Amino acid sequence: MPEMMNTVAKRGPIASRYLSRIWLAVLLVVAPVFAAGAADTVVQEKDLRYFMFIGEPSAAAWKFLMENPEDRQSEVAGAFKALGGEVLSYFFGLGDGKNYITVTIPNDNELIQAIYLMRLPSGMLNSYEVIELMPSEQMSEALKRSKQLIESDTTIDN
Numbered sequence: 001m002p003e004m005m006n007t008v009a010k011r012g013p014i015a016s017r018y019l020s021r022i023w024l025a026v027l028l029v030v031a032p033v034f035a036a037g038a039a040d041t042v043v044q045e046k047d048l049r050y051f052m053f054i055g056e057p058s059a060a061a062w063k064f065l066m067e068n069p070e071d072r073q074s075e076v077a078g079a080f081k082a083l084g085g086e087v088l089s090y091f092f093g094l095g096d097g098k099n100y101i102t103v104t105i106p107n108d109n110e111l112i113q114a115i116y117l118m119r120l121p122s123g124m125l126n127s128y129e130v131i132e133l134m135p136s137e138q139m140s141e142a143l144k145r146s147k148q149l150i151e152s153d154t155t156i157d158n
Helices: 002-011 013-035 059-067 073-082 109-122 136-152
Strands: 048-057 086-092 099-106 125-133
Touching (some): 048 059, 073 086, 099 109
16 A cells, blocks of 8 residues: 555646545445445346446546556456446547446446446546446337337327
């Protein structure tokens, strides 16, 4: 831990502040999960939900990223793994400056909302959006159900 703090101190005040915020956010989200015994729980595939996080970094975030260029995917993947999820992809959009991260997260609304909320007060994002995704096979089933609902709806002409 002291080595990590020395590394952070060498990166300057913005990096120290940013990394301190990340560390605090991870502790606030991950610690209660581990305390509840979630680390010992095996998450079933059906208990996972898919999400895309879309973030637009602020000027301060871009400055930090440029001063500390490194692949952030493994860092983010470790945090999601500790929560019982998985990072499926981590991309930056060309020409729009946003990052796009697709993940699986355990089916726990409070955890999902906590993950979303932890980024809002950081000041490192100009905009932030989370979209729940549906696998293609589920969409096929939704289309079939929709057709059945339309056929049984007596309020419209079929």
